[in-house]
Amino acid sequence: GQQLNQSPQSMFIQEGEDVSMNCTSSSIFNTWLWxxxxxxxxxVLLIALYxxxxxxxxxxxxxxxxxxxxxxxxxxxASIPSDVGIYFCAGQTWLGGATNKLIFGTGTLLAVQP
Amino acid sequence: DVKVTQSSRYLxxxxxxxxxxxxxxxxxxxxxxxxxxxxxxxxxxxYFSYDVKMKEKGDIPEGYSVSxxxxxxxxxxxxxxxxxxxxxxxxxxxLPGGSGNTIYFGEGSWLTVV
Numbered sequence: 001g002q003q004l005n006q007s008p009q010s011m012f013i014q015e016g017e018d019v020s021m022n023c024t025s026s027s028i029f030n031t032w033l034w035x036x037x038x039x040x041x042x043x044v045l046l047i048a049l050y051x052x053x054x055x056x057x058x059x060x061x062x063x064x065x066x067x068x069x070x071x072x073x074x075x076x077x078a079s080i081p082s083d084v085g086i087y088f089c090a091g092q093t094w095l096g097g098a099t100n101k102l103i104f105g106t107g108t109l110l111a112v113q114p
Numbered sequence: 115d116v117k118v119t120q121s122s123r124y125l126x127x128x129x130x131x132x133x134x135x136x137x138x139x140x141x142x143x144x145x146x147x148x149x150x151x152x153x154x155x156x157x158x159x160x161y162f163s164y165d166v167k168m169k170e171k172g173d174i175p176e177g178y179s180v181s182x183x184x185x186x187x188x189x190x191x192x193x194x195x196x197x198x199x200x201x202x203x204x205x206x207x208x209l210p211g212g213s214g215n216t217i218y219f220g221e222g223s224w225l226t227v228v
Contacts, residue, residue: 003155003156003158004156006156009154031216033216033217035219040221040222041221041222042118042204042206042219042220042221042222043157043204043219044219045216045217045218048216088156088157090157090217092216092217101159101162102147102157102159102217104149104156104157104158105156106154106155106156107156
C-alpha cells in the first residue's frame, strides 16, 4: 500500500529547541493532517490543512500544506518535555461518495531532554 | 468530543485462536476504519466501512475480516491468529464526504500472539 515519506525518523533534542519535520508524497492529497501519539495511546489530531499553500498554527505548532499538494511540514517551537511522542503526517484522499481515506507517514519519534 | 472506544486494550492469544477486536464510536459517524501500527511502518489500513453491512479492503486485509452490523460498532476478526499479527490495532471513525472530514482514533488494542 501507499505510504508517505516522513523525516526525520527520530529526533533527540534539548528542551527549548525548535523542531521541524516533513512529509512528501508522489501523490496529490486534498487534505494534510498532523497527529501526535503519546506512549500507549491512539493518535490525536493536532492540525488539519485543507488548501494548498495554507499555513496554520496551533499554539507552538505550525504546519503548512505544500503548494504542489504533495508535501507538508510541521514545526514545533520552544519544545517542552510533554512534546515527547510519535508524530504522524497523513494525507487524505476522497474515494468518492461518502468515503475518505488516510495514508500515513511512518512517523517521527521525538524525545525532549529537560 | 468524539469518542472512539476499543474495549480490549491488551490481549494475549495463542496461535490459531479466533480473535475479536471491538470498536464503538458515539458520534454517529458513517465511516469506520481499522489500522495496524508497527514500528517503522506507521499506520496501515486493514479494512474500512462507509455504512452498516458495507466493508472495503484496505492495504493489508489478508488474514483479517470485519463486521459492521450496527452503525456505531465495527469489529475486526482474526480467524486464525498468527504470530505476525502481533501488533497494535487502531480503530477510527469519521463523517462521510470528501476533504475536510477528519478521522478520530481510539486508544488502541495491543495484541500479542504467542
